[in-house]
Amino acid sequence: MTTLIQYLQYFLNGITLGAIYALIALGYTMVYGILKFINFAHGDILMVGAYTGLLTYTALLGDSTNGAWMLIAFFLAMLVSMAFCAILGMFIEKVAYKPLRNANRLAPLLSAIGVSFILSNGAAWIFGTQSRRFPYPFDDTPIVIAGLSITPHQILTIVVSIIMMIVLTSFVNKTRMGKAMRATSLDQPTSELMGIDVNHVISMTFAIGSALAAVGGILASFDFRVSASMGTMTGLKAFVAAVIGGIGNIQGAMLGGIILGILESVGAPLLGIPSSLRDAIAFAVLIIILLVKPDGILGKNEREKV
Amino acid sequence: MSDTLLTIDGISVKYGSIEALHEVSMSVKRGDIVSLIGANGAGKSTLLKAVMAQVPLSSGSITFEGNEICSTKKHGRTTHQLASLGMALVPEGRHVFADMTVEENLDMGAFLVRDSKEIDRKKEEMFDFFPILSQRRKQKTRSLSGGEQQMMAIARALMSSPKLLLLDEPGLGLAPLIVQDIFHKIRKINEEDKVTVFLVEQNARMALKNSTTGYVIETGNIVLSDTSENLLNNEKVKAAYLGE
Numbered sequence: 082m083t084t085l086i087q088y089l090q091y092f093l094n095g096i097t098l099g100a101i102y103a104l105i106a107l108g109y110t111m112v113y114g115i116l117k118f119i120n121f122a123h124g125d126i127l128m129v130g131a132y133t134g135l136l137t138y139t140a141l142l143g144d145s146t147n148g149a150w151m152l153i154a155f156f157l158a159m160l161v162s163m164a165f166c167a168i169l170g171m172f173i174e175k176v177a178y179k180p181l182r183n184a185n186r187l188a189p190l191l192s193a194i195g196v197s198f199i200l201s202n203g204a205a206w207i208f209g210t211q212s213r214r215f216p217y218p219f220d221d222t223p224i225v226i227a228g229l230s231i232t233p234h235q236i237l238t239i240v241v242s243i244i245m246m247i248v249l250t251s252f253v254n255k256t257r258m259g260k261a262m263r264a265t266s267l268d269q270p271t272s273e274l275m276g277i278d279v280n281h282v283i284s285m286t287f288a289i290g291s292a293l294a295a296v297g298g299i300l301a302s303f304d305f306r307v308s309a310s311m312g313t314m315t316g317l318k319a320f321v322a323a324v325i326g327g328i329g330n331i332q333g334a335m336l337g338g339i340i341l342g343i344l345e346s347v348g349a350p351l352l353g354i355p356s357s358l359r360d361a362i363a364f365a366v367l368i369i370i371l372l373v374k375p376d377g378i379l380g381k382n383e384r385e386k387v
Numbered sequence: 388m389s390d391t392l393l394t395i396d397g398i399s400v401k402y403g404s405i406e407a408l409h410e411v412s413m414s415v416k417r418g419d420i421v422s423l424i425g426a427n428g429a430g431k432s433t434l435l436k437a438v439m440a441q442v443p444l445s446s447g448s449i450t451f452e453g454n455e456i457c458s459t460k461k462h463g464r465t466t467h468q469l470a471s472l473g474m475a476l477v478p479e480g481r482h483v484f485a486d487m488t489v490e491e492n493l494d495m496g497a498f499l500v501r502d503s504k505e506i507d508r509k510k511e512e513m514f515d516f517f518p519i520l521s522q523r524r525k526q527k528t529r530s531l532s533g534g535e536q537q538m539m540a541i542a543r544a545l546m547s548s549p550k551l552l553l554l555d556e557p558g559l560g561l562a563p564l565i566v567q568d569i570f571h572k573i574r575k576i577n578e579e580d581k582v583t584v585f586l587v588e589q590n591a592r593m594a595l596k597n598s599t600t601g602y603v604i605e606t607g608n609i610v611l612s613d614t615s616e617n618l619l620n621n622e623k624v625k626a627a628y629l630g631e
């Protein structure tokens with residue numbers, strides 16, 4: 082028998098997992114919102130982010146066991162990884178997608194799959210196929226409150242994700258560049274008439290999406306370890322989360338991520354299916370959503386164009 | 388400073404094998420309201436799109452304030468660069484950012500204005516000029532009526548204080564009284580703010596009554612050009628466009 086407290090525990094674990102999905106889903110949804118294109122290489126960006134974070138963290142740490150420095154080094158490594166992935170994301174867009182912008186819709190999709198192979202095979206070639214552990218930058222002994230246990234890395238994941246989402250939301254709603262992104266996703270030709278350089282907006286979108294994926298990749302490393310193939314399944318699930326929430330919609334990606342994380346975590350014990358089938362839940366949910374509300378939970382109907 | 392603001396010199400535009408504009412030439416004098424009238428499908432929107440570099444030219448060139456802005460050369464100015472030169476187009480069908488509020492739409496119109504005080508001043512000016520927008524400033528633009536959306540689209544274009552305002556069928560699909568109101572506003576913008584206006588219309592009477600110079604376009608060719616007054620009295624125009 083699974084007790085209520087156990088379900089609450091699964092729920093809590095689901096929120097942590099969902100926060101990671103949400104961070105990664107944002108990149109899919111922002112790019113889709115503007116280019117109507119699924120960036121299938123996005124999952125591999127999170128893998129690059131995780132490796133960059135791990136290597137930077139290890140290098141900064143050296144032999145130090147100083148607790149404060151471990152935390153500082155971890156956040157510095159996260160910043161370095163965000164910057165590196167932002168530049169990588171912009172570079173990939175320039176080289177692999179921009180030249181195909183006026184081509185057949187299938188062309189950029191195939192190019193993205195190509196980029197995905199280059200990144201994951203490149204990482205396997207450089208780092209080997211052995212997965213690595215991302216060391217905790219603190220003592221990860223669980224804290225038990227009223228029977229519920231939460232680990233410091235879960236707290237870190239939730240706090241960092243919330244901060245990222247708040248920063249992104251205010252960027253998109255308040256800043257000049259953020260509003261230009263929204264305008265571009267609503268109506269590209271009219272945005273150009275306003276004087277918005279759409280190429281610049283697209284570059285920024287890839288930069289921001291990739292930086293968020295870097296954070297997601299580092300946070301995911303605690304649970305899934307760092308490996309060349311780590312981006313595939315997590316990326317795919319985040320994509321499912323973006324579709325569940327309504328692809329193209331930023332709040333939708335956040336909501337979709339959290340919902341998917343909770344359903345995965347609570348679903349298996351609730352339905353009494355083995356946890357090895359957990360991955361199937363995401364795709365079952367995807368199919369149900371596509372049947373019931375194809376535009377996703379917060380997706381808008383395409384009726385707005387008068 | 389030259390008297391001519393915009394010169395269109397022998398431009399042709401093709402969509403695939405169909406030629407939508409054939410060696411069209413015209414000019415817009417600083418301070419004027421110039422109208423281009425023509426039936427549906429004659430090439431009016433294509434002409435405005437060509438001016439804003441939204442479609443490529445297959446021949447000819449376009450000059451704004453004495454500088455060539457569009458030609459058949461590969462690296463011409465892009466649309467957003469033209470906006471920064473002081474050209475603003477209110478596209479056919481208004482193309483408001485429906486998911487944004489009226490105020491946010493105006494902010495987008497002021498994208499190139501860096502000074503936030505200037506943006507606020509300009510917004511208040513627009514709210515004075517279009518009082519109905521003032522009441523709707525916090526509403527999503529999708530909830531506005533057609534006439535209100537048209538006014539918002541014009542206000543949005545004026546936020547950048549353009550030298551040349553291009554209007555693509557500002558009266559399309561609106562009730563006669565509202566069309567009158569909009570044309571009245573266009574004249575005021577021209578007279579009081581000294582904005583040069585180039586408008587295209589199917590509503591020939593409205594356009595010619597409210598402009599100084601007129602051109603008539605038929606299947607991609609300019610067939611007539613004269614003062615608007617003369618065109619209003621031209622027998623051919625009367626028969627074909629004024630229903631007299």
Ligand SMILES: Nc1ncnc2c1ncn2[C@@H]1O[C@H](COP(=O)(O)OP(=O)(O)O)[C@@H](O)[C@H]1O
Pocket residue numbers: 402405407425426427428429430431432433434
């Ligand atoms: N994107 C397009 N692709 C192909 N043909 C087009 C396109 N836009 C317009 N046309 C054609 O070009 C001609 C002129 O169209 P347009 O400039 O929109 O006319 P108007 O604005 O005067 O109604 C029409 O025959 C129209 O069908």
Ligand SMILES: [Mg+2]
Pocket residue numbers: 431432433479555556
């Ligand atoms: Mg038209």
